[in-house]
Every structure is written in C-alpha cells, then in structure tokens.
Amino acid sequence: MAKQYDVLFRLLLIGDSGVGKTCLLCRFTDNEFHSSHISTIGVDFKMKTIEVDGIKVRIQIWDTAGQERYQTITKQYYRRAQGIFLVYDISSERSYQHIMKWVSDVDEYAPEGVQKILIGNKADEEQKRQVGREQGQQLAKEYGMDFYETSACTNLNIKESFTRLTELVLQAHRKELEGLRTRASNELALAELEEEEGKPDGPANSSKTCWC
Amino acid sequence: ISLTLLFSSCRNLLARKQNARLDKQNDLGWKLFGKVPLRENAQKDSKKIQKEYEDKTGRPSKPPSPKQNVRKNLDFEPLSTTALILEDRPANLPAKPAEEAQKHRQQYEEMVVQAKKRELKEAQRRKKQLEERCKVEESIGNAVLTWNNEILPNWETMWCSRKVRDLWWQGIPPSVRGKVWSLAIGNELNITHELFDICLARAKEKWRSLSTGGSEVESEDAGFSAADREASLELIKLDISRTFPNLCIFQQGGPYHDMLHSILGAYTCYRPDVGYVQGMSFIAAVLILNLDTADAFIAFSNLLNKPCQMAFFRVDHGLMLTYFAAFEVFFEENLPKLFAHFKKNNLTPDIYLIDWIFTLYSKSLPLDLACRVWDVFCRDGEEFLFRTALGILKLFEDILTKMDFIHMAQFLTRLPEDLPAEELFASIATIQMQSRNKKWAQVLTALQKDSREMEKGSPSLRH
Numbered sequence: 001m002a003k004q005y006d007v008l009f010r011l012l013l014i015g016d017s018g019v020g021k022t023c024l025l026c027r028f029t030d031n032e033f034h035s036s037h038i039s040t041i042g043v044d045f046k047m048k049t050i051e052v053d054g055i056k057v058r059i060q061i062w063d064t065a066g067q068e069r070y071q072t073i074t075k076q077y078y079r080r081a082q083g084i085f086l087v088y089d090i091s092s093e094r095s096y097q098h099i100m101k102w103v104s105d106v107d108e109y110a111p112e113g114v115q116k117i118l119i120g121n122k123a124d125e126e127q128k129r130q131v132g133r134e135q136g137q138q139l140a141k142e143y144g145m146d147f148y149e150t151s152a153c154t155n156l157n158i159k160e161s162f163t164r165l166t167e168l169v170l171q172a173h174r175k176e177l178e179g180l181r182t183r184a185s186n187e188l189a190l191a192e193l194e195e196e197e198g199k200p201d202g203p204a205n206s207s208k209t210c211w212c
Numbered sequence: 213i214s215l216t217l218l219f220s221s222c223r224n225l226l227a228r229k230q231n232a233r234l235d236k237q238n239d240l241g242w243k244l245f246g247k248v249p250l251r252e253n254a255q256k257d258s259k260k261i262q263k264e265y266e267d268k269t270g271r272p273s274k275p276p277s278p279k280q281n282v283r284k285n286l287d288f289e290p291l292s293t294t295a296l297i298l299e300d301r302p303a304n305l306p307a308k309p310a311e312e313a314q315k316h317r318q319q320y321e322e323m324v325v326q327a328k329k330r331e332l333k334e335a336q337r338r339k340k341q342l343e344e345r346c347k348v349e350e351s352i353g354n355a356v357l358t359w360n361n362e363i364l365p366n367w368e369t370m371w372c373s374r375k376v377r378d379l380w381w382q383g384i385p386p387s388v389r390g391k392v393w394s395l396a397i398g399n400e401l402n403i404t405h406e407l408f409d410i411c412l413a414r415a416k417e418k419w420r421s422l423s424t425g426g427s428e429v430e431s432e433d434a435g436f437s438a439a440d441r442e443a444s445l446e447l448i449k450l451d452i453s454r455t456f457p458n459l460c461i462f463q464q465g466g467p468y469h470d471m472l473h474s475i476l477g478a479y480t481c482y483r484p485d486v487g488y489v490q491g492m493s494f495i496a497a498v499l500i501l502n503l504d505t506a507d508a509f510i511a512f513s514n515l516l517n518k519p520c521q522m523a524f525f526r527v528d529h530g531l532m533l534t535y536f537a538a539f540e541v542f543f544e545e546n547l548p549k550l551f552a553h554f555k556k557n558n559l560t561p562d563i564y565l566i567d568w569i570f571t572l573y574s575k576s577l578p579l580d581l582a583c584r585v586w587d588v589f590c591r592d593g594e595e596f597l598f599r600t601a602l603g604i605l606k607l608f609e610d611i612l613t614k615m616d617f618i619h620m621a622q623f624l625t626r627l628p629e630d631l632p633a634e635e636l637f638a639s640i641a642t643i644q645m646q647s648r649n650k651k652w653a654q655v656l657t658a659l660q661k662d663s664r665e666m667e668k669g670s671p672s673l674r675h
Binding site for chain 2: 017047065072073094
C-alpha cells in the first residue's frame with residue numbers, strides 16, 4: 001500500500017469569536033463557504049494532506065471556540081500544536097486589538113518552537129474595513145510573523161497561508177526531516193513527538209544542508 | 213409546537229415522492245416491451261389487480277372513499293404489468309409458427325406472474341408501512357391522553373412511578389413535551405413572569421444605550437466593564453444567527469429571532485456573574501421550540517443552575533475535569549476495549565464531551581433525537597448526559613476501534629446525521645451507571661473530594 005503521508009502535524013486556529021476561523025478551514029479543506037456557519041463549541045477538527053516540496057504532509061487542524069470564557073479549555077490544546085494561525089477580522093478593530101492577548105497566551109502555553117502566522121480575514125468586506133492592511137503588517141512584523149489578508153468568501157490567500165504555515169513548520173523541524181529522508185521508509189509523526197519537543201537539540205540553526 | 217412532527221412528515225413525504233419517481237422509472241422501463249401502453253388500459257388493469265389483491269387478502273372490496281381513492285391511486289397507479297401486452301404479429305408479416313407462439317405465450321405469462329408477485333409484495337410492504345405509521349401515530353395519541361389526563365394532573369405523586377418512567381423513556385409527545393420539561397426541571401429559583409419582564413426591560417435598555425453610543429451609562433454591575441458587556445451583547449447577536457442556521461427560524465427576520473434574543477439578553481441581566489456563554493443559544497432555542505418565551509426563560513435559568521451546567525458554563529476547569537474523570541470511570545467499566553483504544557490514541561473526553569454537554573446534544577444529534585435525550589435528561593438528571601455519551605460510543609464502537617485520533621475526533625464532533633433513534637436508545641439502555649456498587653453521584657463526589665485534597669496537599673502537582 002502506498003504511503004498516505006510522510007509527515008503528520010497539528011495546526012491550531014485561534015482568534016476572537018466570529019472572525020471566520022471555521023470558514024477559513026472549510027474553504028481550505030472542502031473548498032466550501034457558507035455565510036451562516038454554526039458556532040464552534042469547544043474544538044472542531046479537520047484534516048488535509050498537502051504536498052510541500054515533494055513531502056506529503058498530513059495536517060490535522062484544530063478549530064477552537066473564540067469566546068474568552070472558553071480559553072481556559074482551548075489553552076490546553078496549544079501545547080499540542082506545531083503551528084498556530086492567529087486570526088482577526090479586518091472589519092473588527094476589537095478582534096485586531098485582541099491579537100496581542102492571543103499572542104501572549106500562545107507564548108505562555110504553546111511549545112517553544114511553535115510557528116505562528118497572522119491572518120486578517122474577511123478581506124472582501126472592504127467597505128466595512130476598520131483595520132488597515134499596513135496595521136496588520138506592522139503587528140506581524142512586531143511579533144516576527146508572516147502576514148496574510150484572506151477571504152474565505154472569495155477564496156483569497158487561503159491555500160497560500162495554509163501552505164506557508166506548513167512550510168514554516170517543516171523548516172522548524174528540518175532535523176527530524178533529515179532523519180526521515182535517510183530512513184526513507186518511515187513516516188514522521190511530529191504530532192506524536194510533541195512530548196520530546198522540549199529536548200535540548202532545539203531548532204537547527206546552522207544546518208546549511210537544507211534539502212528543501 | 214410540534215416541529216419534530218413536521219420534520220418527520222416532511223421526510224415521509226419526500227420518501228413517498230422518491231418512491232413514486234422510482235415507480236415511474238420502472239414504468240418507463242416496461243413500456244419498452246409493450247408497444248401500446250394505453251393509459252386507460254393501465255387504469256383498468258390496475259383496478260383489476262387491486263381487486264384480485266383484495267380478494268386474496270380476504271377484504272371486502274367495498275367502493276373506496278374519495279380519500280382512499282387518492283391514496284390508492286398514489287400507491288397503485290404506476291403498475292409495471294400494465295405495460296406488458298402480448299400482441300400477435302402485425303397482419304403484414306407472416307404469422308408465428310404455433311409452437312413459437314405457444315412458447316411466447318408461456319414466457320409472457322411467466323413474466324406477468326412474476327411481475328404480479330412483485331407488486332403484491334410491494335403492496336404488502338406498503339400496507340405494513342402504513343399500518344406501522346398508524347400504530348406509531350396511535351401510540352403517540354394514546355400517550356398524549358395519558359400524559360394530559362392522568363400524569364400531569366397528578367404530577368407530584370405520579371412522576372416517579374414505574375409506569376410513568378417507562379412511558380417517559382419512550383419519548384414525550386411533542387404536544388406535552390414543554391409542560392413535562394417545565395415540571396421536571398422545576399423552578400427552584402422561583403422566577404416569575406414579572407421577573408422575566410424586568411430582566412428583559414433591562415436588557416432592552418442596555419441594547420438601546422449601546423446602539424445610541426452612550427455606553428457610559430450607570431454601571432451597577434461593578435467589575436464588568438462596559439466593553440465586556442458590549443462584547444457579550446454583540447456575541448449574542450452573532451451567535452443567534454449561528455444557532456441552527458439550517459432551520460432558518462432563529463435568524464434575523466425569522467419567527468423565533470426575537471424570542472431567542474430576549475431570553476439570552478434577559479439571562480445576562482439576571483445572572484451577570486455568568487453572562488452569555490457560547491452554547492447557551494442552542495439550549496434556549498430548543499426550549500423556545502417547546503415553550504412560551506417566559507416559561508422558556510424560567511426553564512432555561514433553572515436548567516443552567518444545575519451543578520453540571522454551572523460547572524461547564526462558568527468554565528470551572530477543575531470541576532469539569534472531575535466530571536470527565538467520573539465519565540472515564542464508567543467508560544472503562546462499560547467499554548474497556550474502546551477505552552483502551554482512546555487512551556492509546558490520546559483521545560481525551562474533553563474533545564467530544566465539551567460540545568455534547570454544553571449544548572445538551574442539540575448541536576450534535578438530529579433535533580428530534582436530541583429532544584428525546586432531553587426528555588430522559590429531565591427525568592434522570594446529569595447522569596443521563598454521560599450515559600448518552602457512552603451509548604453513542606457503544607453504538608459506534610466497531611467503527612471507532614478501527615480509526616486513528618483525527619478520524620475519531622472528526623467522527624465524534626460530527627455524528628452521522630441519520631443516527632437511528634431506536635438503536636441509540638437501545639444502546640443507551642445497555643449502559644450500566646454503576647461502578648463497583650457506586651452510582652454516578654457517589655463516584656463524582658469521591659473524585660471531587662480527591663481533587664480538593666490534592667489541591668490542598670500539593671498544588672504544584674496540578675498542571
């Protein structure tokens with residue numbers, strides 16, 4: 001039987017309620033968009049296998065409830081993630097302001113080398129815009145994140161942002177991937193390696209033998 | 213409001229339509245055989261067959277009433293045999309040899325016999341289906357009478373009797389459901405309709421002051437900033453449109469939009485310490501479908517005041533973990549193999565239980581089935597919520613044991629839409645809520661005590 005995937009890892013979607021986390025995800029995994037979505041309670045799951053630089057990557061995506069009250073619960077899931085989308089809504093100043101709080105939660109609860117990316121969603125709602133594009137860029141720069149303005153409705157930058165975060169996670173785990181390449185046969189479940197994440201080897205910073 | 217009835221009758225209608233379409237297709241298929249499938253002919257033949265069928269089943273073939281006629285036509289019109297007509301060769305061609313003609317006649321007769329057999333079987337199946345439907349309707353009708361005339365007037369003495377409990381398990385008829393839920397949930401908080409009106413008036417006041425921009429009004433709920441309250445009110449608005457969006461009755465302009473808005477708004481004024489928490493809109497919506505606004509509010513507030521619901525909606529994480537731990541005790545006891553499989557895959561109960569408990573299954577189960585879970589939840593209390601969870605896990609045990617983490621998580625957070633009610637309840641019935649002679653409440657209390665002691669002893673052990 002052909003291998004279904006080479007690498008497996010978890011991405012997490014966080015951000016205020018109603019910024020469109022579930023819609024981003026549905027557009028990415030099923031290429032669907034519904035303007036009236038059912039609220040997410042707790043956490044929802046989706047999965048997709050994509051190919052990045054010849055590596056078949058299976059990503060599990062955890063879609064969390066946005067209400068502040070739920071954060072006690074959803075924080076518990078941060079430590080299981082290798083990559084995190086921080087999502088705000090360009091038509092809601094408040095959701096943008098809250099990104100700072102979301103980032104500090106991530107710093108506190110997520111594993112050390114977790115990759116983050118900033119998303120300004122609902123880019124199609126130009127007439128309702130409250131957060132300028134450059135404000136998003138500025139914030140992303142401050143935190144050293146990549147930034148995308150997306151629209152689940154018009155399918156803008158959806159695939160790009162998911163692929164980008166996947167690449168970032170792959171790069172952050174180059175060392176493990178090298179091992180995968182030499183062994184060639186076994187798949188690598190980063191999702192299962194989370195407990196070892198804190199080990200001293202850390203991110204490989206000088207390895208110039210990047211093959212990707 | 214018997215929305216569920218409406219659903220099921222819609223479904224029946226749909227099924228009937230599909231059957232009719234299927235029959236029509238059959239009909240077309242046969243038409244290719246016979247060259248002249250005359251319509252009148254078809255009618256006549258169908259009547260004849262119908263008569264034969266009635267003779268066989270020994271029923272007097274009295275003239276059908278107009279209503280019956282309609283049904284009969286619907287059921288019998290597209291008969292397949294009617295399109296089968298054996299004809300001699302046209303006159304301009306030489307006649308068939310006698311032997312061949314005989315053979316064809318025989319074949320033709322066999323085909324007709326087969327087709328008739330099939331039709332008879334189909335007719336019998338439909339008759340049985342109809343009878344079953346009638347039986348269900350009759351038993352619902354009887355149940356309504358029993359609830360209305362016997363049980364409800366003598367609620368205090370009767371509700372915990374064996375007979376009522378059994379009837380309760382079968383599902384409460386939609387027409388009395390709201391009344392039974394109200395009585396079973398009770399009104400420990402002594403909320404009156406007047407109190408609801410007061411809370412609602414306050415909520416409306418806040419909405420007005422928000423929409424006019426004057427958010428710096430008197431702030432009597434100290435500790436809750438204007439921004440917080442604004443966020444919570446906006447979240448209610450957002451969530452109402454995301455509550456059963458496929459029903460299209462709670463959304464802006466829908467018939468129940470204002471009711472849902474009122475109940476959630478009034479609740480945030482009644483319990484500012486709890487406020488609005490996502491998941492509440494589903495509970496309020498289900499209540500609205502079965503009760504008037506003020507009574508729905510009373511039931512809603514009392515329901516949320518129960519220990520399990522309070523623990524969850526206030527997101528008391530420690531207590532929630534205790535509930536999960538108690539659940540796992542019964543999980544392991546009832547389904548040891550699946551329990552081990554979940555453990556191996558690191559699938560913790562919070563992943564699926566949070567959604568199920570917060571919305572009392574109204575989001576994850578088909579609505580009519582969720583209402584039946586609510587029925588028994590009103591009878592048995594929080595224990596039944598966890599018993600239902602185990603019933604679901606047991607029902608799908610074989611499928612789940614073949615899945616990995618992500619497939620299980622996806623499956624459990626999106627249960628099959630056609631989950632069969634009777635099978636689920638049969639599965640729930642087999643779940644034992646006793647663990648080493650301890651009942652749910654005892655297990656929960658013991659675990660609560662443990663976690664309190666652990667907290668006292670070494671707080672650093674908790675993560």
